[in-house]
Amino acid sequence: MADNNGNKPQPIGLPRIGFYVCHCGSNIAGTIDVAEVAQFVAGLPGVVVSRDYKYMCSDPGQEMIAQDIKEHKLDRLVVAACSPNLHEETFRKAAAKGGLNSFLFQMVNIREHASWVHEDKKAATAKAKGLARAAVYRVRFHKPLEKQQVPVDPNVLVVGGGIAGIHAALTLANAGKKVTLVEREATIGGHMALFDKTFPTLDCAACILTPKMSAVKSHPNITLWTYSEVAKVDGYVGNYKVTVKRKPRYVKEDLCVGCMECIDACVFKEPKFTDQFNQGLGKRKPVYIDFPQATPKVVLIDPQSCIQLKTGKCKKSCAEACDRDAIDFTQKEETRELQVGAIVLATGFQAFDAKKEPRYGYGRYPGVYTALEIERLVNASGPTSGEVVLRDGRHPKSVGIIHCVGSRDAKTNKWCSRVCCMYSLKLAHLIQEHSGAEVYNFYIDMRAPGKAYEEFYDKLLSEGVHFIRGRVSEVTDWAMTPEEEGKLVLRVEDTLAGFVRRIPVDMVVLATGLEPKADAQEVRRRFNIGCGNEGFFQERHPKLAPVNTFTDGIFIAGACQAPRDIPDTVAQAGAAAAEALVLIDAGHVELEPNTSHVVEEECCGCKSCVPLCPYGAITFDEAKKKASINEVLCKGCGVCAAACPSGSIRQNLFEDEEIFSEIEGVLAK
């Protein structure tokens, strides 16, 4: 530990700066000569103490800072370590512990921005010195600041009513918070409601999901808005104002009891419109309910197919059949506003569109199905009541399941969708159980990394399901032998046997991967959060803040963040709910004091700043001819400070002098 301290007498007017450079084990010290940095900084004007230490963020490291502040009467603190996004708060606290205002501190990022990205030790050390000098120059201009406290609205909005949203809403509601759950579809349940069984336990999805769905509906703390979408989000952590659009279902939700008399009475005697819930495998009427356990159990009318809504010339037998007068053809879209303190986003995923892999013939060969379609086919409440039957009515004698369709593929989606291996095993088991067909799995690698997952794979191996390692190159109906006539032939290189095979089957199942929802970009902009390169919502930290986002008060859960299975989704939804509770139960949030303010005597009244503020925080006092900034509305971007021609707008922590001295510091020779 180089120690360049001592009670150096300081010329009057100079600050007393303490500088600390962290080794971070070998993370920094392996590339940057930290002792040299400490020695260099010790020679800069105003620096009284300059030390390097193994782990500055450790308790002894922080204690050292606090001690030095008292002992050497430090009035400024600079720590060169990792990213301020990681430990700025830690050292602010250390400063406060020593009795120094937390904001008389500046952090220097020499790990993420230097030691980890450079190999040349000399150059990295020179960079660290330059950055440290900039901070030492800058910190002189720092002023003591106080964090502003604002109260947190205790209500929560949960967006998305799949298993993630359901679990988050229930957790929060059970903790006594008022929750509004907004779901785009007519029923909650999400993808899980489509499934028959869940891996690896093979317990029935409906049996574990529907009790939770009813709990949502009946919970006194939950307001459920289905068939609704968030249109706009304003405000900031603890105080969000949310605008929700409620689409008309042409049925009064509070009157409908879900008796379904109207469906029987509809002028269409037979269901003839595509049933989206059943993945297009079944038919429904214009007035319908997605599935018997739909929550809320309220029918809706599709304006695209209802004669009354299209032409106004129907005898309205549905309305006549309803003894509660719940049917209302005049319903219009409604806009509602909500005040919430926190938001949990659980908007889920969409399945890869199998038509984007034309070599597998989806949409061209009727015998090719997506995994979600099979989920409905094997489902007892599905369009065939659980009978595995082809579109032409035949029962398949052999079925091929192709893994990684739209996953692990540079041409479509690069990522592993995490659930396809396991759900393919489940479907193999269910198809075999329901139809007795021979089932072939075509896989690249078998990925079973979960509790009891590998055991489930072992179980399938012993059930006589065939496993062929190789990526299927194409599905064709071009027969080369009499046995292949009338079949779909899968051409595949069996990479374990080492030759190309042709496997004829009656039914092909495409294990389609998980991808971000088509409108994920619009949604994340609405909520002011980020997306990763692949389009899933970006977490604040991949390991340490997996449900937080860069926007405080907005949390993410489930497959909107990355592909994940039900157990992980539920765990994450619980975590997101807990994070929201932490925020709410604290009762208030502390806002970063990096807001801007106007120095009134210097303001020339030009009004340049007024239209620049997207939050309407700047007003103009016509009597005084001066601008003024409402610091509660100000979010601290500094756009106005940069534009003010007279320099009378100052942004705390980013004042002109601070940045100019930083520029000087990085460039000084």
Added chain:
Amino acid sequence: MSKPMEQGAGAGFEPRIVAFFCNWCTYTAADLAGVSRLKYAPNVRVIRVMCSGRVDPQFVMEAFAKGADGVLLGGCHPGDCHYAEGNYKTLRRMRMLERMLKDMGIADGRFRLEWISGAEGDKVKSVVNDMVAKVRALGPLDLPGKFAEWDKEIEELEHQISAQPAKEAVHAR
């Protein structure tokens, strides 16, 4: 100011580049580049601002004046600004600044505005490497050196001027 502002690269010239990165996108992307252990040229010194919209064109000019060979400004992609529209304001200002810099004889490529999202650690790497290579090819800007030179020229001119009236005074007499 008859001499051209720009001269070619000298041997062993290491460009010095000042970068202003917005906290939410580009600074985070640079953190991500670090966490991912991507390697890039060590010539850039990053100054953190909350929004690229905080960057006063004067900051850029000050950096050049204090000896930077290049200035890089990084913000969120259009439409993605953490503060709704700060980056549009940046864009407006910087387009104007670019024209001014050109008029001042500062070559294209010495100032660069880039949109880098928090997920684009690899873009930080490619932009920095690319910019360092281009500025290296342009050679040193060395405005402080030029300022000193110009000051000297002015000093000489002043000297000449102050010598002249003395002569005229003699004639007048």
